[in-house]
Amino acid sequence: MEEKAKAVELPSVTIDGVTLPAQWNRMFEPRVINQYDISVLEETTAIPGAESLGYCYQCGKCTGVCPIDTVGDYSPRKIFRRTQIGIPLIDSPDLWLCTTCRNCLRVCPKEVNMIDIMPAVREQAVLEGKAPQELLTAFENTARYGNPLGEAPRKRADWTKSAGVEVRIMSQLKAPVDVLWFVECYPSYHPRGKDASVALARILDKLGIDFGILGVEEKCAGDSQRMAGERGLFEMLAEQNISTLSKYEFETLMVTDPHAYNAFLHEYPKLGGSYKTVHYTQLLAPLIDQMGLSQEVPARVTFHDPCYLGRHNGEYEAPRRLLEAIPGIDLVEMGRCKERSYCCGGGGGGMWLDSFTRDHTSARLSEMRVREAIEYGAEILAVACPYEVSRFEDAVKSTGNAGRLKVMDISELLALSMGLIPMEALA
Amino acid sequence: MRIAVVMKLVPDVVEELVLSEDGKRLERGDIALKANEFDEQALEQALLLKESSGAELTVIAAETGDVDEMLYTALAKGADRALKLVGDGLQDGIWNAQYAGILVDVIADVGADAVLTGVQANDDLDGQLATWLAAGLGWSFATVVSGVEAAGESLIAKKEFAGGLTANLRLPLPAVLGIQASPEPPRYAPISRVRQIMKTQSLEEREVTAPAGSITVLSLRPPEKTGGAEMIEGDVQAKAARIAEVLAQQGI
Numbered sequence: 001m002e003e004k005a006k007a008v009e010l011p012s013v014t015i016d017g018v019t020l021p022a023q024w025n026r027m028f029e030p031r032v033i034n035q036y037d038i039s040v041l042e043e044t045t046a047i048p049g050a051e052s053l054g055y056c057y058q059c060g061k062c063t064g065v066c067p068i069d070t071v072g073d074y075s076p077r078k079i080f081r082r083t084q085i086g087i088p089l090i091d092s093p094d095l096w097l098c099t100t101c102r103n104c105l106r107v108c109p110k111e112v113n114m115i116d117i118m119p120a121v122r123e124q125a126v127l128e129g130k131a132p133q134e135l136l137t138a139f140e141n142t143a144r145y146g147n148p149l150g151e152a153p154r155k156r157a158d159w160t161k162s163a164g165v166e167v168r169i170m171s172q173l174k175a176p177v178d179v180l181w182f183v184e185c186y187p188s189y190h191p192r193g194k195d196a197s198v199a200l201a202r203i204l205d206k207l208g209i210d211f212g213i214l215g216v217e218e219k220c221a222g223d224s225q226r227m228a229g230e231r232g233l234f235e236m237l238a239e240q241n242i243s244t245l246s247k248y249e250f251e252t253l254m255v256t257d258p259h260a261y262n263a264f265l266h267e268y269p270k271l272g273g274s275y276k277t278v279h280y281t282q283l284l285a286p287l288i289d290q291m292g293l294s295q296e297v298p299a300r301v302t303f304h305d306p307c308y309l310g311r312h313n314g315e316y317e318a319p320r321r322l323l324e325a326i327p328g329i330d331l332v333e334m335g336r337c338k339e340r341s342y343c344c345g346g347g348g349g350g351m352w353l354d355s356f357t358r359d360h361t362s363a364r365l366s367e368m369r370v371r372e373a374i375e376y377g378a379e380i381l382a383v384a385c386p387y388e389v390s391r392f393e394d395a396v397k398s399t400g401n402a403g404r405l406k407v408m409d410i411s412e413l414l415a416l417s418m419g420l421i422p423m424e425a426l427a
Numbered sequence: 428m429r430i431a432v433v434m435k436l437v438p439d440v441v442e443e444l445v446l447s448e449d450g451k452r453l454e455r456g457d458i459a460l461k462a463n464e465f466d467e468q469a470l471e472q473a474l475l476l477k478e479s480s481g482a483e484l485t486v487i488a489a490e491t492g493d494v495d496e497m498l499y500t501a502l503a504k505g506a507d508r509a510l511k512l513v514g515d516g517l518q519d520g521i522w523n524a525q526y527a528g529i530l531v532d533v534i535a536d537v538g539a540d541a542v543l544t545g546v547q548a549n550d551d552l553d554g555q556l557a558t559w560l561a562a563g564l565g566w567s568f569a570t571v572v573s574g575v576e577a578a579g580e581s582l583i584a585k586k587e588f589a590g591g592l593t594a595n596l597r598l599p600l601p602a603v604l605g606i607q608a609s610p611e612p613p614r615y616a617p618i619s620r621v622r623q624i625m626k627t628q629s630l631e632e633r634e635v636t637a638p639a640g641s642i643t644v645l646s647l648r649p650p651e652k653t654g655g656a657e658m659i660e661g662d663v664q665a666k667a668a669r670i671a672e673v674l675a676q677q678g679i
Contacts, residue, residue, distance in 0.1 A: 126617050136615040143618055144461065145441065152442045153459075232619025 040086045049120025055110040056080035062104035062112070067343040068097050070368060071361040076104045076112055090125050093360045096132055100227045100348030101307040106339060118348060122229025131229060138352035139230050142237070146219035147185035148352060157215035159187075159194040165205035169215035176249035179204070179211040179283065182264070184257040185220050186386035192393060193386045196409035200256065200280060202420040203411060207287055211254070217244045221255075223263035223308075228349025235271065238263070242273035253277045258308035258385045259347070265313060279309055281384055281410060285318040288325045293417040296328030297426070301413070302378035303331065304369060304392070305341035306385035319384045322410055326417045334376050342369050346387035366395035374405055381407045428482040428577060428600070431539035432473045432506070433530060433556065434466040436492045437548045444649070451644045455520060460492040465545025471609035472575055473543050474505050480577035483507050485537050489529065491520050495630060496621075503616040503624045510537070514635045521637050523551060527559035528638040534564065539601070541582060546571055546605040553642045557605030567598040570605030
């Protein structure tokens with residue numbers, strides 16, 4: 001450690017013609033911060049990607065917007081401070097609580113970038129065997145089965161059997177399509193995710209869109225695994241998906257999952273896979289006039305912006321245009337919406353850290369969000385990310401609000417209004 | 428100490444099991460295979476022994492399917508050598524007695540003085556591998572082991588008995604151990620490390636010939652459905668009435 005600089009004490013001093021009395025002069029001493037042993041901070045900021053943690057000047061703007069701080073003692077400012085005083089982030093529970101929602105980066109004047117810091121330090125932790133076991137189980141499932149749920153790869157397209165419309169599989173179709181639909185894991189396997197997939201398939205069919213899916217050839221896009229610290233796994237999945245996609249001709253790659261959207265927009269191109277990628281709400285919004293939204297959906301609806309569609313990628317309007325086009329819907333905005341939206345807690349690996357997060361926070365973010373929706377008088381919480389239906393439905397039950405709030409994907413609400421799924425789905 | 432960990436692929440029941448047309452075996456081309464989870468426990472136990480006592484660790488698997496990833500993963504976790512046994516007839520799968528017959532010579536060549544393998548597997552139709560191996564090698568033996576420590580020329584094995592009893596047994600080397608559980612859960616091998624190992628290390632191969640099988644399967648079939656759960660519907664009154672009715676019927 002450097003020897004403490006010695007203050008020069010004078011009764012007064014004149015600098016650039018300005019005379020300063022002694023009490024002002026004291027300010028020119030080195031700040032006390034420089035006498036800390038900051039080796040732990042330096043070890044952390046030496047990890048490629050984690051450099052910006054060192055930029056923090058403790059203004060605390062992030063603390064005001066960090067969703068985790070509402071359920072715990074947490075924010076990037078606090079992470080920096082703890083690292084600065086010698087608590088290694090790599091060994092701290094702090095490392096696994098961030099959902100990479102990006103709200104801190106939105107307000108940070110110093111651009112301390114948790115979206116880079118978290119995956120970088122987590123990757124180091126995974127390599128050193130320091131990651132929570134439940135997260136590793138999700139990684140192992142993804143590596144072995146191509147999905148974090150540990151479901152059978154051969155059943156990835158089984159949901160299409162209940163679609164009631166033809167959903168063509170690219171390997172059987174052997175012809176180009178306009179839209180290749182990258183369905184992703186939760187929409188393929190989770191019961192409520194499958195409901196949304198069925199609804200979307202019927203909408204695409206009704207609109208006469210020429211589309212196909214990869215079926216059993218599709219693997220998890222891997223973006224949340226990347227954010228959770230398994231870059232090697234992400235790269236393996238991306239290489240496999242890019243290789244599969246290279247076999248087929250299509251105009252547009254449509255994704256259900258904002259996390260896949262993020263990966264295809266920003267990460268796959270680095271590995272040689274560049275596609276014209278749209279979220280399904282972006283594909284559908286220009287087609288509202290052709291959709292035949294005739295059935296009333298009489299309900300007060302609020303919309304939760306997915307972090308990876310909104311803050312990460314700037315799309316706030318397409319989901320809202322679709323919801324506003326549905327007759328009968330009274331769309332109300334929650335206080336925390338659009339770029340200030342709250343987080344469901346599923347991003348950045350949070351989807352697979354429920355027990356760990358429960359041990360270190362006072363409530364799930366999904367529970368906080370559900371309470372907020374109810375405060376605004378919403379009867380339906382509309383979502384556009386496959387993580388959210390299951391998270392919010394669980395939160396409705398765990399907060400004792402069963403029967404008071406329904407959670408529905410935008411595709412389900414559209415399909416209701418188009419008469420493609422029965423109104424009983426609203427019951 | 429030189430430790431050999433013997434692993435094998437088993438049917439992965441995440442996918443449907445498909446029977447061959449004659450109904451006597453699984454259709455190996457149509458089912459998914461994965462590492463036997465008890466073998467993964469054995470590998471973890473061996474890695475812990477290596478870390479505590481400085482053993483040399485060789486992982487061995489017969490090529491009864493694609494074993495490369497399983498072996499590379501073991502190397503990524505910290506095994507020193509990986510040995511793939513290749514030969515005609517392995518691809519259709521082998522019984523444990525056949526596997527033990529192959530392994531007796533292999534383990535002698537590897538120079539191992541301790542063999543760890545999983546206590547059981549979901550395809551153990553002819554007995555467990557550790558038992559066959561101990562008999563074939565004529566070494567000291569314990570199975571249903573949930574913790575091993577090195578103690579000079581012997582191993583201390585924590586063996587589980589029925590009724591929650593455990594005993595610490597001292598086994599003089601050489602010894603064969605059937606591992607029920609490692610003291611630590613099997614460690615995760617980061618994919619980047621596995622892929623690095625695949626680029627920088629290669630698997631050793633050894634040609635083997637499987638002896639004749641010891642059992643003949645007459646038929647295999649899925650378990651028949653017997654009974655099921657009744658989901659009780661209705662309002663609270665109706666549910667309570669139905670539950671009372673069921674309890675009365677069952678004489679509880």
